[in-house]
Amino acid sequence: MRLEGAHIAIGAESIITKVALWDRSFVLKTRPSKPYLIPAIDSSLRASRTSRECKGLNVARSLGVPTPAVHAIDLNDYSILMDYIPGTPLKQVASTLGSTTLGNLCYRFGRIIAKLHRGGMVHGDPTTSNLLITSNEKTWIIDFGLSEMNATVEMKGVDLHLIKRALETSHWDMQENMLSRTIEGYVDELGKEAEPVLERMDAIRERGRYH
Template identity: 40%
Template sequence: MIYLGGEAEVVIGEVVVKKRRPKRYRIREIDEILRLRRTRTEAKLISLARRIGVPTPIVLDVEGDTIVMERIYGTPVKDCMSEEISREIGRLVAKLHNANIVHGDITPMNMILSEGKIYFVDFGLAFVDNRVEAKGVDVHVYFESLKAGFENWESLKKAFVEGYLELGKEEVIKRAEEIEERGRYVERRLK
């Protein structure tokens, strides 16, 4: 299977091969530097997340703009979401944030349930940041993905918050709510 994303081409076979694609609108030399740097950062953060207890694929090789990873067999979380799963996602995101890892794209599309564990499989937008604002945006992205994909999004959000607060900081949840309010304010102003 081949998936073309905004940043990369992903080939899924016995292993997963993710190759960042060149951006034609960038100066070639700058594009190459950015792709190499982002690939290395992604591989490092996948490995760091795994070391702190967040299930991720094992990075098998990194060369240039390409990462080769273990393939995780299982069910996409978007297809089996429940309050229990959302609560566990909250715990795992809190672990990431406690290590100052901001995922950048926390959605059920980027997680696989396998053998009772939730694997985070895409760290393409991840970065290191200790600011509450960055972590709040991370949580807000998850909340928005719940609203867009699930009728019972409110109970899933509540379960996530419960899980997050077992290990994480309340100020991050409050910031996510402030970010949501900012969005509502802008929405009201545009009407």
């Protein structure tokens, strides 16, 4: 899609542009080519991530999880046009919040992940950069390029393991409170179904050779 706008983020695998159309703001997410990969891998990744992202955003919405609506997709240049959410990533605001507010947001993060898991999907990259908080304290989840359907206990366990790792590396001084409130939200939403996933999360961590 050829749309003019300002780059608002350049991530590891995408360029996010904010564009104005029909008197509203939208996000154009494009996955550029990576010259260091062979073309066969590069194009298959760009195609599969773009398609997974669209599907993930829509399935998550159908499960009652707030995500930006997808308006258009272009598989020639691997771009997606979606709603612009005027929020801030939890990663950026976490250290400015009181522990109760932060805990409550983490609790909601846990419930969101649980709703996805109950619907048979995993997010694939559940970091605090991908949870947006809007001014009315509503939580949105974005970045579904690594999401997968038909999730097994193993895949869900990996999702929780990734949350734990993200808290360790980005919120080391608050990780205990943040993790326990996230898990609390996850368990409250899923009930008994949460148990095997939590056990798997611990097993995955132990599985690496040394830790």
